[in-house]
Amino acid sequence: MRTVVLEDIPALARGAAVLGTGGGGDPYIGALLAEATIREHGPISLAAVDDLDDDSVVLPVAMMGAPTVMVEKVPTIDQVSAAVETLAGYLGKKPTHIACIEAGGVNSTIPFVAAAQLGLPLVDGDFMGRAFPELQMVIPSLYGIRATPMTIMDEKGNRGVLDTISNRWAETLARSATIDMGCSAIISLYAMDGEEARKSYVPGTLSACIDIGAAIQAAQKEHRDPVQAVVAAVGGRKLFAGKITDLERKTETGFARGIVTIAGFGGREGTVMRLYIQNEILIAEIDGATEVTTPDLIMALDIETGEPITTENLRYGARIAVIASPADARWHTEEGIALVGPRYFGYDTDPVRV
């Protein structure tokens, strides 16, 4: 069992931004919330998923809404724990563990808030192994585990319980409620027992976030190549290095879509990479040939500092390294590809692995 202390939170946030693959929201506010909770309630224990008993009651928690709203209408700690307690009350069960749905971006830090305040261990890992934009895009969906009953909670004290016929419906109804709640809500869903968690969890991703963040910090401090440090920490490979020469953005159906063009350097002069973005970076193409696609992770890093760059902060002239790492193997099954493969996002291409 690993204990997460106050000093680990900046590394956690940085590593979570790496696994956010450009999306998932800036973890800064989530990190401040986690720090505030740890200061008040003390450190958090991370439980290994394999150590869960069959009858454990595992309640995941996450933020739903627009990251741009979250930086203005900052969620409250009580809102986070109330979402969990409401679900526990509806189920008539006493939670034994808190869990994380999405290791990438702001949702990596929110479960730490609930765990610290409720005094419960947090299961080390998540349901995606990265960030994805919709709540049915989790590995438990592949096992037929239901997202609902789920609770949705705003900061005013409004709370809702949804019980839906499919995980897709949970996404649709929760999205509507989130908008009425001011586009920032806390949700608790995918309640499960220890047996279900053991088979559907991506193990170790939260401690991986801390390790990735710590690797970046150490490389910067010791003047080693921080990009290589991230590549080693995520077990991936470097795809490309270059300068952004074009950015094309538009928002369609609530998602920030875009295409980023990067002119290669460092031995790749004359080569062009294109990144296709819908909040997250979904496809990397080199000279017109698809190099890597979702579900594998494609990440943009500042070439000098190794700091992850979110898609809204990509800008013309930035010198970036693009790296990729393999997604959890279950995302590469037929059902996994149907849920999060390139065609789901509207790209007419077969998935390509790292």
Add this chain to the structure above:
Amino acid sequence: MRIGIDVGGTNTDSVLMEGDTVLAGTKAPTTDDISTGIVNSLDGLKAERDFDPGDIEAVMIGTTHFVNAFVEARRLVKVAALRLGLPATASLPPMVDWPQRLVEATGGRSYLAHGGHEFDGREISPLDPDEIKRIAADMRTNGVEAVAVSSVFSPVNDEFEVRAAEILAEELGPAVSISLSSRIGRTGLLGRENAAIANAALSAMAQTVVGGFERSLADYGITAPLFLSQNDGTLMGADYARQYPISTFSSGPTNSMRGAAVLSGLEDCAVVDVGGTTSDIGILVNKFPREANTEVEIGGVRTNFRMPDVYSIGIGGGSLVSAEAAVGPRSVGYRLTTEALVFGGATLTASDIAVAAGMAEMGDPSRVAHLDKDFVTAAVQRIADDVAEGVDRMRTSSDPLPVVAVGGGSILLPDRLPGLGEMVRPDNFAVANAIGAAIAQIGGEIDQVFTVAPGTRDDVVAEAREAAVDRAVEAGADRDTVRIVDFDEVPLPYLPGNATRIRCKAVGDLKGV
């Protein structure tokens, strides 16, 4: 005629200008009381070119005084931060991410009250005047000298901030200054609120310093209006500057860039300001510095008000040169004139390389005659490559862009930068900051999230542009000269109704100058 004055940490520079022509320019040391330095600088100006104080139409001052005071936590007053938004945001109270020394220097007092809006303008909870009155009473008991008011989504709707400020003013009286976050920053509660608190903390100093500026000019017989230069390169009146000292925080690099534009006659260019330790690179678009789109840390405090986008690299006149011909980032700084080889010192600096390469004349060139030619060439090349890379990084398109070099260290730069073409080197660059301050333009800006219904985009854009123009005119611009200099629309993900953030800036000539 106008006078531009740059009150820096070391020197107070003045210029006398007519249109874009520099009639005279001088430097005098900055003094502790500021006023003496200004008077000395004006004396120098007068000695160079006599003028009748009655003929001066306007005086513009740029100063880094406020930003330095904040970073050094000097002369800050006891502040209270009041945030409207309960029950939202309670877990991260104001100043949660401030360094301890600045929390202590400002008293670190904060209050949370009901109020705030949603992203679409609905109320989170109604404002409770009695609650604000109770908070005001507690502020009075605790000797609060200035208040910063923030409200959730106040860039969308500022009514609660305005109303709360009215109540506070009634309860606390005119001696307590009040800063509103919606007047200072943009969306992003903590960054905007932090900027408002920093502004409030400087309020007493703003009264003293701006008052001192006015007295120095009055004593000199100058009755023309006083303006201060803002971060974005436009002017603000003295009364506005008393309320918003934070608007001067970045006027140093801004004025240097704007001065370079005037001196070179270019409207769109990259500017490289080479000092003793660093080279600051910025981009001018339509004569105004391009602004950073990320949060900017000042003295360890994250803020999100508008600052020019400046990229600094560790190359300056005092940069150390290693045996491998690597230049910087370490520097001898202001000790250049005693430590560099050409000045009889023992340290090989970038300035020594410039002398050895025949690019500059200073000190005793015989003291660098022993340097190997290939070594000198390699170091010169290194400087040129690093600066060229910095400029390239800042470019926003691949179109050709002229590069203007200013600052005492610009002798280090070759006449052509690799991949960028010829360098423009204007005269008078030593007083570029004062020239930048003397530019008589005034602006208005909006930065707001709009809901764009299908087919209404053109109307929304027109509405935004008109609002920016109106604000420029309100600030004192001549309506006939106002034009839009910056327009940006960014769609926001996960929000309904095609929510789009529109930023628009209009600028015009100062009326009557």
